Amino acid sequence: MQSEPINFDDTATAFAHRTSGELKNSHFVFSTMSKPWMVKVGTVMTNLALKIKLPVKGIIKKTLFNQFCGGESIKDCSKTIKLLGDHNVQTILDYSVEGLKNEDGYNNTKEEALRVVEFAATNDHIPFCVLKLSGLGSTDLMTKAQSKEKLTEIEKTKLYYAEQRVDEIVKKASSKGLMVMIDAEESWFQSFIDGVAYRMMEKYNRERPVVYNTYQMYRHDMLDRLKRAQIQAEVDGYYLGAKLVRGAYMEKERDRAEEMGYASPIHETKEVVDKDYDESLKFCMKHIDRMGICAGTHNEKSSNLLAQLMADQEISNKDNRIFFAQLLGMSDNISFKLADMGYNVAKYVPYGPVEKVLPYLFRRAEENTSIAGQSGREYTLVKRELRRRKSA
Structure with a gap:
C-alpha cells in the first residue's frame, strides 16, 4: 500500500x-x-x-x-506516438483545427474524427479518441436549445445532424474497442453537450465505459452535477465515464457573466477549485465499480491523491478503469513518472497544419x-x- x-x-x-x-x-x-x-x-x-x-x-x-x-497530420504524429509509447505513455490524438462553422465544415471534422478512429484501431498506444461538439455542430443553436428558446424545424434538424455525427464516431470507436472523450466547453451550451454525452453513454456504455463526459471542477455546481450523473447512470443501467479537469474557460466565463448580468458559474478561489477536484476523485473512486475515470490534471497533489486512493482500495496501477492524462509538452514530470510506475497515462497530442x-x-x-x-x-x-x- x-x-x-x-x-x-x-x-x-x-x-x-x-x-x-x-x-x-x-x-x-x-x-x-x-x-x-x-x-x-x-x-x-x-x-x-x-x-x-x-x-x-x-x-x-x-x-x-x-x-x-505532435505533427501536422495523423501520419505526422506517428513518431511522437511511438516515442511516448516506448515510455509506456499512451496518446489521445486531438485534431486542434477550428473548422468552418457550417454543415460542410462540421462534416469535414466528422470525417477527420473517423480517420483518427481508423488509425487508432491499428495502434496499441491510442486508447481514446476525443470529440469537441463545437466542431460538429452550431454552438449558437446549442446555446439557443439550452436556453429553451423556440427552434425552427430547420434548426432542430441541424442539431439532430450534429448528434448523429457524434453517434457515427462513437459507434465506430466502440466497435474497434476504443473509448471516446467528449470535451467540456462553455457553460452556456454545456448542458446541451451533457445531454448528448449521456444519450451516447446510455447507448454504448452498457458493458464498459466507452463514452466519457468532461467535468470542469472550476464550476461551483460541477461536483453536484457529477454526483447526479452517477446516480442517473446507475438508475438507467450504464457505466458513467468521467474525465475530471479543473477547467479552461475561466476568464471568458467571468467576462460573459459580468457583461450579461448573471452570477458567474466559476468558483471565486483556486483553493475551492482544488478542493472540489480532489472531492470528485474521492467520489469517483468510491463508485469505481460502475465507472471509468480519467484524471486530466497537471496538479501533483491531485495525482498523488488518486494514486493513494488506488492503493487504499488495493486497485492495480494498470487497472483500465483509471487513467491519468496531461497535455503534450507539459507536466512530463507527472506523466512519465506515473508511467514508469505502471499507471495508465495518456498525453493529449494536438495536431493540424501549423x-x-x-x-x-x-x-x-x-x-x-x-x-x-x-x-x-x-x-x-x-x-x-x-x-x-x-x-x-
Missing part, C-alpha cells in the same frame, strides 16, 4: 525521452511564456506576420508547435501564463535537468 508521496521532482525519468537540444527549446518556450507581456506581444506580432505573409511558419514550428503538437492550430497554441500560451506558477514550474524542471546532464 502506497504511503510515501510520489517524487515528481525526478527529472531524469521525466525527460528521458527528450534530447538536450529539445530541452533547450523547451527552456526558451517556458521562459517566454512565464512573462504575460511577451505572450501578448508575440501573439499580436505572429498574427500580423502571417497576415502580411512573412516567412514565420518555420520559427513557430520549431518553438511553440514542436513543444505542444497555421491552422495557431488559435490553439496561443490559447495554450495564454492559459500557461494565467495558471499560477505553471510555466515557472515547467521552466525550473527543464533547467534542473539540463544542469543535471551537464554535471553527469
